[in-house]
Amino acid sequence: MPATGGTPGDGAPAFGAPGDGTATADGWPAPLDPAAAPAPRYGTGSLADLLPSIAAGLGVPGFVPALAGVEPADRACVFLIDGLGWEQLLAHPEDAPFLHSLATGEPLTAGFPATTATSLASVGTGLPPGAHGLPGYAVLDPGTGELMNQLRWQPWTAPRAWQPYPTVFQLAHDAGVHTAQVSSPAFESTPLTTIALSGGTFHGRLSGEERMDVAAAQLAAADRALVYTYYSEVDGNGHRHGVDSDAWRGQLGYADRLARRLAEQLPPRAALYVTADHGMVDVPGTDDARYDVDEDWELRAGVRLLGGEGRARHVYAVPGAAGDVLAVWREVLGERAWVVGREEAVALGWFGPKVEERVRDRLGDVIVAAADDIAIVATRTEPKESALVGMHGSLTPAEQLVPLISVRS
Template sequence: MSLMLPSESPSARSVVGVAGDLFAALRGESDVLPRAESVVLVVIDGLGAISLRAHAGHARSLTGGMTKRDVAQSVFPSTTAAALTSIVTGVWPGEHGLVGYRVLDPSRDVLVNQLSGWESDGLDPLVWQPAPTIFEQAAARGHSSFAVGIAAYARSGFTRATLRGAEFVAAATPAERVETAYELAQRHPGSLVYCYLPEVDKAGHKHGIDSSEWLAALETIDAALSIRVPTGVGVVVTSDHGMVDVPASRQVVLEEEHLTGIRHVGGEPRMLHAYLAPDADHGAVLSRWRDDLDGVADVVTRDEAIARGFFGPTVTGAASSRIGDMLAVARGTWALYDGTAADQRGRGMVGQHGALTPEERQVPLIRFGAFAR
């Protein structure tokens, strides 16, 4: 089977370096951003650069000065748990260890949800995600930091894994969150402020990126970001990933005959982690999956994925143990489902992500305020 996996330029901007650039700009030490008195990092969950440009008429504030340079590459897998953690830690999934949506906890041989299952699945945020956050790094150098988000996220395990070191400030609407972030940056010179906007991602999952609901969410976010940035405050707007719409005709359901020799199926529909049974013939299962999914997904082994740098230049032992024995990376607009799973709610999602397409991995990287070009 010929692998259709994209290569990218070594000079391509990555979301992994964004927070570090912002922090360096506070000290006047950034090679890519001018110095700012305070900095704000706005993350619009689920907004790909390609989708944004395709709907520029609904996002004039965001796209008004956007150039071809104002993009970055997300990480692999292109999913929230992995990418948001890379944004706020400045390291790749292979180092922080959040290598997918649902992955194996090898100490218990169970799948755990790295986005919403920290409490129910018994994960310790400080142990499972050991990389220092940019907020902890800022505090160590005497800078205050804040994370502005939805109140329901304030005490979640994922928040403690990724935003520790920042003071969480809740605000209800996108406009209120942006206003609060800018006010905090203005009132606290030298501060680092994070602002999270998940509305586009939610609308995309439920309705798709060509829906009226998605466009309405984009317009709401764009309006929120149209307000004036306080003097001296530098703002970078980016995203964790984009998404593609998956039609029902492109849903591939893996039934028992496909899953022989596999004890767990993790990941998400566009990037499966398959964990093999101890007595499985790895070569035979790999060959079968490559045949069954020919033209639908690229199937690689853990070793192949690590050697190709999918999870970054360094993969720790802990991260490696969470990666599937095989990975099935969906092509085009396909999605893969475990038909034997008790929970089939994921099959109702329209917009999806996790794979390697440009629509999923290219994200905006737009500057406002003191950082405007």
């Protein structure tokens, strides 16, 4: 399986090492060095590399294997458990005995930001965020000047104009592979499904058990098959109650039983890959852990729009103020976050080896990735998101590292 690591190139730090914090001359904590932030391993060990590697093993033209842990199989299924980070799985062997027993290799990196819309687009297209163009929870639509929420797809934007590339599922279907998605019926025709997960047939099922059974049946339906299935409530309970809460542990145990149920029904010559879109951290509900932009005049000064989410922010400055906003945010957040300008984030490879021109202006003038257990919230403009216990999005191992667990028949 792939190794994980930090910023591409020689001398990259170990994944998740924030670097040493020092003090400035006036006694304030020095800003973290963005070059020490661990960039996702695009091309060698990221979520975007999973489906292309599987498709290569199925003989779909145009794909080459990038992940050492993905071997050719006639039938392949991806089971994505929303919110199941690698570190959380390793910390709860008693709640997820089946998955924990198989978690012997190396994890993948989710990509930046480590959030559902971005990660599902990376999974489905096989492209990093700088190419597929969903670089966050909410980002600027340069055509309208408004924030576009890419999970809820609000306000409405033409899906194929926003993300023009075909999905790996569609390319596999066109190459004669039997392709299917098995998920909640509510997701069948959403814009995110259209641009990230479409191709072949969609099978809507409400219960997790039904999804596993239908996924197994779809795998067995043809000599070559590619199937995707999904479960969301590990993430939902982490957001509401926190990682390691009783509710979260209960959902982890349920997801573990679903994975076992599917593994036990694999047809011959099949491979099951269990992964996730991101991990999660709990953010204390204290004032020193939650920086409220709606109430902090320093952080609010010069800011036109606040995008992203609590642990991974896109900050859009009023014209001419980007440099001042960058300086202030770096000073206020100090050693608790990596704070960079747009061009620096692009150069560091946070969004992939290349950011396409149509995507570049969607990125913030200033981009913030939390290193400590903090969040940058907006209690008046984002009351629901600001009240969450568990959050994700940043470059820390707890958020970035996701499982790549395989079972073969």
